[in-house]
Amino acid sequence: MVYARPKRDRRGRVLGTFDRYFMSQLLSLFGFFSLVLVGIYWINRALSLFDTLIQNGHSAAVFLEFSLLTLPGVIRLVLPISAFAATVYVTNRMREDSELVVAGATGFSPLRGARGVLAFSTIAALLTMILTHFLAPVATDRLATRTDQIAGDVTAGLLKEGRFLHPSPLITVFIRAIEDDGRIVSLMLSDRRNPEMQTLYTAESAYLVRREDGPKLLMFEGLAENLDTRTNRLGITRFEEFAFDVTELFDITGPGRRKLGQIPSATLLTEPARVIGESNRDREDIAMELHERTTQGLQTLIAPLLGFAIMMLGGFSRFSAWRQVLAAIVALIIYDLADNLASGLVNGRAALWPLLYLPTVLAGAAALGLLLQAGSSRRVAHGAAP
Structure with missing residues (x-):
């Protein structure tokens, strides 16, 4: 059929x-x-x-x-x-x-x-x-x-000789010279992010190093001049070694742990x-x-x-x-x-x-x-x- x-x-x-x-x-x-x-x-x-x-x-x-x-x-x-x-x-x-x-x-x-x-x-x-x-x-x-x-890799925005750089609006960096081994000679860093306490760092030498928690700027033989804008008083601190968190200079920061x-x-x-x-x-x-x-x-x-x-x-x-x-x-x-x-x-x-x-x-x-x-x-x- x-x-x-x-x-x-x-x-x-x-x-x-x-x-x-x-x-x-x-x-x-x-x-x-x-x-x-x-x-x-x-x-x-x-x-x-x-x-x-x-x-x-x-x-x-x-x-x-x-x-x-x-x-x-x-x-x-x-x-x-x-x-x-x-x-x-x-x-x-x-x-x-x-x-x-x-x-x-x-x-x-x-x-x-x-x-x-x-x-x-x-x-x-x-x-x-x-x-x-x-x-x-x-x-x-x-x-x-x-x-x-x-x-x-902040060298593109930070490590430049003889120029006043502004990684962020309230940060100013000046480097006189950079040697072949990466040693920074005569560093000046102005941090004005805190309106009540502005800080000016100066160091004879410095190195930019990368760590697990982000890049750090290691400064040697320098001064930290803290200006209290409320009382207009200036405090000066000498240091032999000081570490500055470079990631704070940029809006882009590392992710740390992986997120879900x-x-x-x-x-x-x-x-x-x-x-x-x-x-x-x-x-x-x-x-x-x-x-x-x-x-x-x-x-x-x-x-x-x-x-x-x-x-x-x-x-x-x-x-x-x-x-x-x-x-x-x-x-x-x-x-x-x-x-x-x-x-x-x-x-x-x-x-x-x-x-x-x-x-x-x-x-x-x-x-x-x-x-x-x-x-x-x-x-x-x-x-x-x-």
Whole structure:
């Protein structure tokens, strides 16, 4: 007996085509909004990095490297917002262009339309998960390593002969000469960071040495002149040897112990003992870090669905759905505030980790409820029509 393969009906083909069209619109706007938001965040970070690095004598290549290493963390923060914005924008445009009306004539319902949004938000959530669990920690660790190297390699910004240098606004350094063996001859260092007690160091010789806790400037045979600006009294202290923490001269400092944010999730899961030794944190802290990273990805999954569900309220119309747009934005703000509140409540209380997922669960339930409400309202309207 030969069984004939059932053919897909016309309605199924139309809805499948509509799903592909809907997803293509969502993905294109998602890329656009992500590019714009990442650019805004990146420019803001790049300006501060430029002031810190270039003014301390580092090259443009170092500035570019640091800027690129900050991108994964920026993109991770932007993706949930851009996915939500793309969903609300595309849905609103399709309402105004009557595309949803045409789709509704083929059996399109709010719950059925959420299938395309769910596929889109799943792709966005996977990208966010990759960033939060792998790319962002790797980039953060590399950034911390390079920061430590630059903090130790201060010769570009400090060891220059015959010039008054200003590593920071309230620090002035002058070096008369530097010998081939690295010995500094005749050093002057003015420290005005404390407005009540300004100090002027002078030394016949000095060496710049690197230690585990950061670079130190070892000064020999010198004076420390302390001016008390409150009483205008000057105190002079002679020293044979004095160590000055050079990292205090720069805004860039070494990272010290590795932080959990610098370690990929795979390492947190497979090598917890080594992570505990490196970060000086316990297993509960590691578990909390993993939960927080996961909730960031889930936000990208749920936020577009919540925005789409609210946009489907009120029926299909060619008129502007500004009320739905405003309601969607307010819902996203409430969702974010609830997530921050849950993080604050769980902070330091690892046993309360399920609370981290509560805002996402509630937002998902709200999205489902709104979709069902929109579908039932539309069925009632169609049933009441003559």
